[in-house]
Amino acid sequence: MDTIELSTKLIKFKSITPNSSGSIEYIKKLLEKKKFQCHFLEFGKDKIKNLYASLKGGKGPVVCFAGHTDVVPPGEISKWKTDPFKAVIKNGKLYGRGSSDMKTAIASFIVATMNFLEEKQSVFNGTLSILLTADEEGEAEFGTKSVIKWLKKNNKKIDFCIVGEPTNPKNLGDMIKIGRRGSINFSLEILGTQGHVAYPEKAKNPIDDLFLICKEIKKPFDKGSKRFQPTSLVITSIDVSNNISNVIPEKVIMKFNVRFNDNFNSSKIKSIIHQRIKFVTSKYKLTSKVSGESFINHSDVLTNAIVKSIKKVTNIKPQLSTSGGTSDARFISKICPVLEFGSIGKTMHKTNEMVELKNIEKLTEIYFEFLKNIFD
Secondary structure, three states, X not given: OOHHHHHHHHHOOOOEOOOOOOHHHHHHHHHXXXXXXXEEEEEOOOOEEEEEEEEEOOOOOEEEEXXXXXXXXXXXXXXXXXXXXXXXXXXXXXXXXXXXXXXHHHHHHHHHHHHHHHHHOOOOOOEEEEEEEOOOOOOOOOOHHHHHHHHHHOOOOOOEEEEOOOOEOOOOOOEEEOEEXXXXXXXXXXXXXXXXXXXXXXXXXXXXXXXXXXXHHOOOOOXXXXXXXXXXXXXXXXXXXXXXXXXXXXXXXXXXXXEEOOOOOHHHHHHHHHHHHHOOXXXXXXXXXXXXXXXXXXXXXXXXHHHHHHHHHXXXXXXXXXXXXXXXXXXXXXXXXXXXXXXXXXXXXOOOOEEEHHHHHHHHHHHHHHHHHHHO
């Protein structure tokens, strides 16, 4: 099986989150031909598509590759040099939505798995498994999160997992993610009293409180920890829904995100945010949604196996990092050691997303070497 050919095929599926659009179904057929036991799992009222496939070779560890076939929308099509869902090869690069994040990584670990089975003639000491979802880029409620619940319920274990997220900043082999910061999205509604701008003494402008609150909540949380960056808060939206210039608004809504390290959990972050807002005003409403807690869950066996593989193929010693956003590794970390390693992430989610062909081939080699190392 050719990695470039499979990558091209996967990009052509218009699998905008949370739709599989046939991508997971296609992979299921490929794996079934190689005697994998495939569980096609659908969750939620919209029947979000997921796949858990496994092939047992012996009593050794269950090693899993995990990923997502869903992609973010392409945005303004006129800004693309190529059709985002036609997978065009130009100047040694493969263009298309999902090429970086993360369909070429999926193609790489599937081909690496097939090559490994062919070399070993399907005789190896352990179990190969693949976990795929079409619900990672969106709410992610009925994707890997639900698959993990299903695995627990059905007493199916995983010992080691590699998630094929695009972890490398510049060069293939630069970085492995060994954990991630936690993330909470907040929506703050600050209440005031509507009035005429000519009589501000008869009104209460919530925007005045907003400025003070911004100053309070933006104060540093910490200086970071041994493995993590400092906790950060980013304001993403401020809205008063006011199109009239002579009216003081009744309320203002601000949205912000907190990325927190292992000095905190989500409950502690919520408490701190409430305290800082109350320092300014008691007239507010605050809602929040936790995307995930901070975590580190890796093992020497897993880490050494992938580091050795990367160094052999690229001659680069990768940095072990916890930077970046959230991924499905946060769910997998609850059941087994997990690392993230995939393509180069410079163009992920951008217009003209692409991956160099040579790096797709190298990633396949790395995954292949990883399988030999982990089972040895």
